[in-house]
Amino acid sequence: MPASAEPAGTLPSALLLSGLPPLRRTDSRELARAVSARARLVVLDDDPTGTQAVADVPVVTTCDLDDVRWALRQPSQAVFIQTNTRSLGEGDAAERNRRIVDVLAQACAAERVDAVLASRGDSTLRGHYPLETDVLSEALNRHGRPVRGVVLVPAYLDAGRVTVHSVHYLRTGQGLLPVGRSQFAEDATFGYHSSDLRDWVEEKTRGRIKAADVVTVTLTDIRVGGPERVTTLLRQVRPHRPAVVDAAEEDDLRTFTLGLLAAEREGLRLIYRVGPSFVRTRSGQAARPPLASGQPRAIGTSRGARGLIAVGSHVQLTTAQLSRLRLLDDLVEVELRTAAILDPSTRDQHIADVAATAGAALRDADVVISTTRTLAAGDDPDSSLAIARRISAALTETVAATVRLRRPGFVVAKGGITSSDIATHALGISRAIARGTLLPGIVSLWEPVSGPFAGVPYIVFAGNVGDETSLADVVTLMRSA
Structure with a gap:
């Protein structure tokens, strides 16, 4: 049975968000300080569009050791490695992820830095999930960096992709549409039916992970419970229990990230499967205005x-x-x-x-x-x-x-x-x-x-x-x- 009844059509944003707890404000400077004390974020980007929420971040398009070491030496909390795996079949996508982890392990050892991995996927849920996070977990385990599990944060707030009550939406001219009812869900290669991320996980894992086993981090958890509640929930993550995360505003992601960082300080090692917005907050950056003319x-x-x-x-x-x-x-x-x-x-x-x-x-x-x-x-x-x-x-x-x-x-x-x-x-x-x-x-x-x-x-x-x-x-x- 579905984890929840999804809306049949578009909803006005105000109606969707009505009745939710008020936004919990989080100082971006506090987040930047917390991020600076943690491991470098290395984003394996399945196409280059994941960079569109950040600024002054190094990007490499190969898994060449010298290129990756160059990126790690740049003064940024985040590094992007382009994989282009959305254009590849499953076998080639898996091999490319394994190769990148092998090279990254060498680069991190040479540069004496630690890294946490984000598998950046499409904010409309297209891409090689769960293949890529499965492969990354296996590769990290092989390198002596065992992973507890996966956190899914597909929100892309700047483009109108939000997650509320674990249901993922995209903004249209008529309102917020459950993503499973959009044209993107009809993708010839990466199509799907579910908008509720719990059901989507069960669908994409072909029942290996049940919707009922997915950990949910809701807007109520984030806005009322704060970082402490987030940390408590993330302790429940296991290989068969990924977490799905709500986000409707930038401050939701900041609060979540503070709780995530606290969990990681306890030794919890996670892989992130995310859209662009989480990359920005986990990098300690705030949204910046567009580049000025000139x-x-x-x-x-x-x-x-x-x-x-x-x-x-x-x-x-x-x-x-x-x-x-x-x-x-x-x-x-x-x-x-x-x-x-x-x-x-x-x-x-x-x-x-x-x-x-x-x-x-x-x-x-x-x-x-x-x-x-x-x-x-x-x-x-x-x-x-x-x-x-x-x-x-x-x-x-x-x-x-x-x-x-x-x-x-x-x-x-x-x-x-x-x-x-x-x-x-x-x-x-x-x-x-x-x-x-x-x-x-x-x-x-x-x-x-x-x-x-x-x-x-x-x-x-x-x-x-x-x-x-x-x-x-x-x-x-x-x-x-």
């Missing part, structure tokens, strides 16, 4: 050069954002056609033709390379993922060929898998600093510090955030910076 291009080495926008995400919001972007002046769009990509006899020539057109257009205009908006899916999750990888690979190759023809002044990558592949394979970024956001709490700006495109502002734009004008707003901002 800052984004100030890091650039190609001032005055035109921008390249690559659009790979196929969610409805991205398509709507692309439609609004097309209304801007001085913009050229070139379509990378799915049918031509998937046909071996036309693939390579089509990529060359699109790149040649885009490279020539970059001389005088900002250029959009977009994939066909009709989503191509297979007969099952594995075949759908394989098709998505082929399309992403073609887009990446096209961008790589385009930037070889003409160096852009900035690059925007729309979509999680898209942004990972382009950063690593098209631009050769292995090290970067996530400097902040271009819009409030969303759309991360990276400053690449390695590779042939070091200094070219790189904008990581998730497919499922913002409103219809957000993509056009970002391009307009970059033009004026």
